[in-house]
Amino acid sequence: MIDLEHKSKSIAHICVVRSCNCLDCPSRWAAMASTERNESAGAGGVRARVRAELTAEIKAAATRQMAESGASALSLRAITRELGMASSAIYRYFASRDELLTALIIDAYNDVGVTVENAAASVPAGDRPGRFLALAVALRSWAIEHPNQYALIYGSPVPGYVAPEDTIASATRVPVVLLSLLLEGETEDSADQEGELADALRGLVDFTEGTISPDALALGVETWAELFGLLSLELFGHFENTVTDPERFFIHAVESMAARVLGDDG
Amino acid sequence: MIDLEHKSKSIAHICVVRSCNCLDCPSRWAAMASTERNESAGAGGVRARVRAELTAEIKAAATRQMAESGASALSLRAITRELGMASSAIYRYFASRDELLTALIIDAYNDVGVTVENAAASVPAGDRPGRFLALAVALRSWAIEHPNQYALIYGSPVPGYVAPEDTIASATRVPVVLLSLLLEGETEDSADQEGELADALRGLVDFTEGTISPDALALGVETWAELFGLLSLELFGHFENTVTDPERFFIHAVESMAARVLGDDG
């Protein structure tokens, strides 16, 4: 597996692979390890280990249940039944249904994140359209294999639910891969940070520390939007009787996006 | 208000305005009047009238409640409380929660449908980029004013819920406006209906009776996807800390799409 190279100077903090060792990234990656979050109470004790195991079992049962019936049909009582414990016991591990859902959301973000990272890294760095295609196809495959998890993170948020800080680091993995790929070679020492477009994309402009032109960033966000628009329309049933072969059309659209954003050259 | 002209020959059955009187459209529009669906029992009787009124009141209360707490928090019992009736009485009007939801979905599709149709029709037919911009801005405004209704129809479908036939006619209104606008003047007497792309878009190719090239159709679907991708990313919170001014960026993206799909000319 070939790592995406780390352009610490040209694209600040946009590090695609976990092995990146620039200043800011380690903390970001560390924050993503949601699985290890519940193991903090008691270091190496027996109790801590069985707690971690049960926490994982609960999440596994929840994931299984969600894959069958969707996120909003997820029932804490059904999980406790499956695990043979009292219905009240689950609250020792997750304070509420929302907290379990948040853990599942983080896991889903990380799952699709590593999938996309690996797909991009499996194509030589020089072949940008190839990487883009691999990335997009991997994203779609993941979405189709995990429709309910896709809906959980990219569909309508459950009412009243506000994503906690914990999720944002994991949530950025896919767009970061996408942007870092699309913007390779598009960087400047000091891009124009003024203007309407730069204002509209202020968050992104600051994130990239002004090394990328607002126009290039805008193209990247547009691509991001079309990618998820295609997937959402397909997965949520809006291609019925219209786009008869979504896979073939998806590849066509991805190639068209690649030509538009990356240019026609390899 | 200026009607979009009806190109019965060039774009078969893609009629943008309700006043269209081609062969196939009247039945389509008729099927969209979900409001009148429950009035069929008893023509002009008193009972039928109060039934229609109560049905409308239930839907109004449901819409109000959904606007506050989202679709999955919608409670039949809360509606009956608000209306001062027994909890069981609501089942005389809607056989299940899903049936109420379906009615709300149809209404939402029609609501956004007329909004977009009117916006497109408010710009002279010759100004295609202007129409596209008006259409897109109206679509976004509607989405922002009705976020929960947007999520209801374009977000993740509720688990186990399958859209009944009733919804598809209403659901096609927005894409039909979009496609008919994008494809004006792009028609041919007999476009190539073969090839991979035509196969992938078989449903659309058949719908347009082969008068539009698969390439043009693909561009239209891509635009559709980017439009809804932009809105979904924004409304579902994925632009947080990234696209700081979503409205401004949306307009930029729409103009970029218009230039790409409609060409740079007016």
Place this chain on the structure above:
DNA sequence: TGAGAAACGAGAGCAGTGCTCTCGTTTGTC
């Protein structure tokens, strides 16, 4: 006009949910 049928509203009830509280037990720590 009056009888029968259909539609209706209200209430009780069932099975399910998220969540809380209490109580006795187990485990870890000083």
Place this chain on the structure above:
DNA sequence: GACAAACGAGAGCACTGCTCTCGTTTCTCA
């Protein structure tokens, strides 16, 4: 070994969608 924290189990609360029954109202048709 004492004490506290963590834990599992159970009962219980308020809520949900939905069903069934029963008495009343309304419509229809002879």
